[in-house]
Amino acid sequence: MLNQIAQLGDLTLKRFNNTASVVKFALSVFWHAFLPQSYHPAMRMVLVKQIYFTAVQVLPVFIFIAFIFGSIIIGSVILLASELGVLNEIGSILVYFIFNEFSPFFTALLVALRSGAAVNSEIALMHVNYELNALQTYKIDPIDYLFLPRILSGVISVTGLAIVFSVIMLVSGYVFSVFFLQMELISYLRILLNAVSLDNILMLLLKSMTFGFFIMLLPIHSGLKTGSCYSDIPVAVLKGMVSLFVALFVIEAVSLLIWLV
């Protein structure tokens, strides 16, 4: 019994230390984001490349997936609203569902799966190969050169892609409204404009930015905690991705609470 309590205490301490380490790292990156000297030509080059890899390269596949899933989900919501007799509230339902919930979360999941895993393994490999050591020896701050552009690209990319996702879902919503509700475009737009508020748009932007920040921050932090062997890399990626997915659900829950309050 005592042994189990000791183990629980040990685990709690480990979790606490890890969380403290993530917070410290996040604050450090945040501080560097406001320093003009962080934005040297090499950093700007990495930032542009990272935005290309994270947001532009993925765009065709992203649009395809967004259209398929968006159509299914929006179709289901409209059908359900029709069955429950709440079609007069369809504008509010669509706006809340698209802006507040589905677009940022689904975009975050897609980017986390693709770029989060890539960044985690990249940083872990650099750590094992002494490349981070080389950067420090040559007085190149890894936060400025490696971490900040990746995190900024995460914030910009997830926000941009979430907006694209919202637009695609709204178009899907219109297609379904035409077929199931025989609604005209003008009517559809009027319903949406009446339903949307600044709070919805702010929630979409803030939530996407928060997701983007953590989608890059947590894999980088996990990569930095890798041991010295190549066999430690998959373990670091596994841990990083698990903590990232936990963080995504926590952010989702917290944002829901904020909205309800």
Place this chain on the structure above:
Amino acid sequence: MASVKFFRRYAEMEAWINNHPEGIIVSDKTPLLANLTMKENIALIDEVHRLMPVQESQQRASSLLAKLNLTTIEEKRVGTCSDLELFATMLLRAERMPREAIYIVLPLLLLGHADAIEQTLALLTLLDSQKDIFILELTSNRVHYQGQACHISD
């Protein structure tokens, strides 16, 4: 001309490096970045330390590689270069670093063959650097430096 300093143990070499921060090291613990080309690895130093625009820094890196007759590796990455090409790029990266000296740590280990010293000295002749260049070596490898065009200091 490069100077060679011999140390009995690696720890002594590390202590000497720590006591001489005016130089920059070229060693297996400071590898090139695998996700950059050879040209980009060299240009990175100018972009960070001199805030040189990317295009200009890469042109300068290209001219440095040309000086060592290595224009063919400009766009290559770590996995596709030979040990000598990687070493030459590391040397050029160190050359662009705003420091007074370059410390080449264990070139035999970096290049991995008996001709390493001759090749290192040939590269240094081509580079014709204005910096003080020190080759840091273990006493056990002293025999490889006999008869070479370098200044040996103990």
